[in-house]
Amino acid sequence: MTDGYEQLIRGAGLRVTAGRVAVLRTLDTRPHSDADAIHRIVAGELENTSIQSVHNILGDLAGTGLIRRIVPAGSSARYERRVDDNHHHLVCTECGAVSDVDCVVGAAPCLTPADTGGFAVATAEVTFWGLCPRCQAA
Amino acid sequence: MTDGYEQLIRGAGLRVTAGRVAVLRTLDTRPHSDADAIHRIVAGELENTSIQSVHNILGDLAGTGLIRRIVPAGSSARYERRVDDNHHHLVCTECGAVSDVDCVVGAAPCLTPADTGGFAVATAEVTFWGLCPRCQAA
DNA sequence: GATCTACTTTTGAATGACTAAAAACAAGAC
DNA sequence: GTCTTGTTTTTAGTCATTCAAAAGTAGATC
Numbered sequence: 001m002t003d004g005y006e007q008l009i010r011g012a013g014l015r016v017t018a019g020r021v022a023v024l025r026t027l028d029t030r031p032h033s034d035a036d037a038i039h040r041i042v043a044g045e046l047e048n049t050s051i052q053s054v055h056n057i058l059g060d061l062a063g064t065g066l067i068r069r070i071v072p073a074g075s076s077a078r079y080e081r082r083v084d085d086n087h088h089h090l091v092c093t094e095c096g097a098v099s100d101v102d103c104v105v106g107a108a109p110c111l112t113p114a115d116t117g118g119f120a121v122a123t124a125e126v127t128f129w130g131l132c133p134r135c136q137a138a
Numbered sequence: 139m140t141d142g143y144e145q146l147i148r149g150a151g152l153r154v155t156a157g158r159v160a161v162l163r164t165l166d167t168r169p170h171s172d173a174d175a176i177h178r179i180v181a182g183e184l185e186n187t188s189i190q191s192v193h194n195i196l197g198d199l200a201g202t203g204l205i206r207r208i209v210p211a212g213s214s215a216r217y218e219r220r221v222d223d224n225h226h227h228l229v230c231t232e233c234g235a236v237s238d239v240d241c242v243v244g245a246a247p248c249l250t251p252a253d254t255g256g257f258a259v260a261t262a263e264v265t266f267w268g269l270c271p272r273c274q275a276a
Numbered sequence: 277g278a279t280c281t282a283c284t285t286t287t288g289a290a291t292g293a294c295t296a297a298a299a300a301c302a303a304g305a306c
Numbered sequence: 307g308t309c310t311t312g313t314t315t316t317t318a319g320t321c322a323t324t325c326a327a328a329a330g331t332a333g334a335t336c
Binding site: 029070073077090092093116117118121124125128131132133135 | 149166209211212228229230240254255256257259260262263265266268270274
């Protein structure tokens, strides 16, 4: 069974390795995980996988656009498989939990600032800060 | 001459110190500076100021809302004095330069996601990524 | 199916931004 | 001027991430 991951990786011009497949699979079940969390999960099935390798793999996958890297202020880098669908993030100011939000006003209003100050704008990123349900209860 | 900084700091419930005034003044002339850049400038007028003190001061000022801390993915924390005016940022993917943009569509359309997923949203942050004029030329 | 080479992972070490803790110091209330 | 408590200094230490060299392996080629 190829899982589809093989073709995905190969399509990105990368070699298919057990580590890369495991990282992609992990991100499907646990989106917004950081390198350390991914490493713990991957290490469960692939004994000798080092945290450095995970960083390496995440860098490669992000470099080819297979995954997206998000870095909420105050926490370490998170990764996710949802790419190119213009969704944004809710981040808990208390515990750092991350949740997806689909783009607010239809297409992408936020994607075109009035005055770009000469910048050639490529992408826009929206982060909402607040308290997650669990932290509100506490 | 009080510069106005004194009242500002005191009003935030903090003691007025040379370091804090110097940091605020620096951020007025060089918005979006990181701790290291601020330290270099402040150290010019206050010999014995350590980088740790600058981090400390920045933490205190940000904690009381006198300055804002922004952390573009891939670079270290930047600080600015503009606060509470709902403006956003343009960040150069090449050199990391940061520039201000006023909120796009009137008030704050981006501030209210359609589905908050149970989060109690407090603020929204928009970051535009692209090439700054200088890097476009290169 | 065996071989070879460039790409990957491993291993081990280093970096850089930031935080922590204790001691020295100073703002500002009295 | 004195005293108290908030700040800064000094010195360490942490953490996520990056770097470099050696070992290993995917997969193209024979």
